[in-house]
Amino acid sequence: MRIGFTLPQFGELAHHPQHVARFAREAEALGADSLWVGDRLLDPVDPKVGYAGTDVIPPEFRSALDPFALLAAAATATERVQLGSNVINAPWYPPAVLARSLTSIDLLSAGRLLVGLGTGWSPEEYEASGIPMAERGRRLDECLDILTAWWTRNPVEYRGEHWTVPASHIDLKPAARPHPPVYLGAFAPAALTRAARRADGWLPIAPVGRKYAGSDPIADLVRNLAGVRETVEKEGRDPARFDAILRVNPDDDASVEDIAATIARAEREAGLTHCFVELSYLAKDVEQALDLAGRVLERARAS
Template sequence: MEFGVSTFVTDDGIGPAALGRALEERGFGALFLAEHTHIPVSRETPWPGGAELPRHYYRTLDPFVALTAAATVTERLLVGTGIALVIQRDPIVLAKEVASLDLISGGRAVLGIGAGWNREEMRNHGTEPKTRMRLLRERVLAMKELWTEDEAEFHGEFVDFDPVFSYPKPVQDPHPPVLVGGSGPTTFDRVVEFGDGWMPILGRGTEDLGGQIAALRERAGRRVPVTVFGVTPKAQIVADMEAAGADRVLFNLPTEPEAATLARLDEMAKLL
């Protein structure tokens, strides 16, 4: 089983280059970064994690800029999004960002995706919450065309473009893996149709994780890779994840200044 961290990189915590270097030095294999383009002041949509939205949600750096900084000072560390809010991004631009990160990193990019929870945030991007899952599907399928075809085109309900040239192409063949986040009733539909892996958040609909993983792999007819997101760094939890059939765990790393982060990573590294 592989190990990494999932975190929010902000303007008042450890910087992405220092974090990436520290992770690789301690033997971690992956860095996954969250994103929020902004947080609406209204705060109408409840946060799934509790009552009060934590400070770091308001202050995230752009994940692709931050991951590029981490990639340039590392050699082996996977650099991924956990998650990228595809429904808030233009698919042609996002396809170029992911391919550029994959090229700069030498084929180490991973795209974790989701449809988000903050309805006011997505509306500010022109996205209707009720149709966001259909929008997510089309944007991912369109990006796969852009990554793999010399003259890519896509014609759907939400995404529609005639043949285009889109470069660079990703280093990974056929493209960076797309990990589908979430654990709702239709999540496996998305994993099977256009995902290359599943990335649930531990504790949110994962009460029978081993059974869920087995059911997904049976349905897909293949060994779907599973990355478990937001894991508490405890030995028993790690053992449970391995027994459930997970391929990678991402320890939840709080957003803190550099000295505190390095000390916390030293403790986490004991579990590797």
């Protein structure tokens, strides 16, 4: 199992951005295989929609660093680890701007970028970004079209319902060929179908902690992954080439043993070969984050 960790981006960790490069460098030295960012814009005072099926939003989201800046910092501080996003909320960004940022990060990292995209869930974040939330699925589809064109054609031209790229010379292409792998975060049926039809892989989540004791996220993962791969095959694609990278999302009461057990089950029961651990709820500073990363790696690889 390849194991990665989130970069210091949210909560208390976000207040010390000067340590991001050091975390990336030392996590790589510990044996981490990948480093990840998310994409939070704000934490509304009275949210219309809570996080992960709840009525509230974690206080960690009140402090958030920019995902592109963190990926660029990690790219220049490391040599081996892959760099991923889970997820960039693609409809917030003009696709040409997004393509430029992702291409730059892929080149900075010499082709180590894993592009994870999604649509988000917060009405207030859509309001702040100036994009109608009802259009998010259609805008994501157009974004995927434009990213493919941006990375594989020259000149590039696109005219859609929501986005336009005038015929343009785009000489700078990603180091990864033909382009960085694109994963989609998806849970609703239509989103899962989009992932099966259009993406290189899926980004599922496995929560860990006492408040999830009545559920079995790995059993859910096994069932949902089988369904997605069945849809991949119906779309005329090879399900064996459709990847999945698991986000292990521990609550603040989860132990290293809980996390390692979840990773072991994901490998044994779902056949996954890559996961990463969210550290925002467990670590208050970079030293604690690195200590957790080291202990998770040691425990998981001893299983």
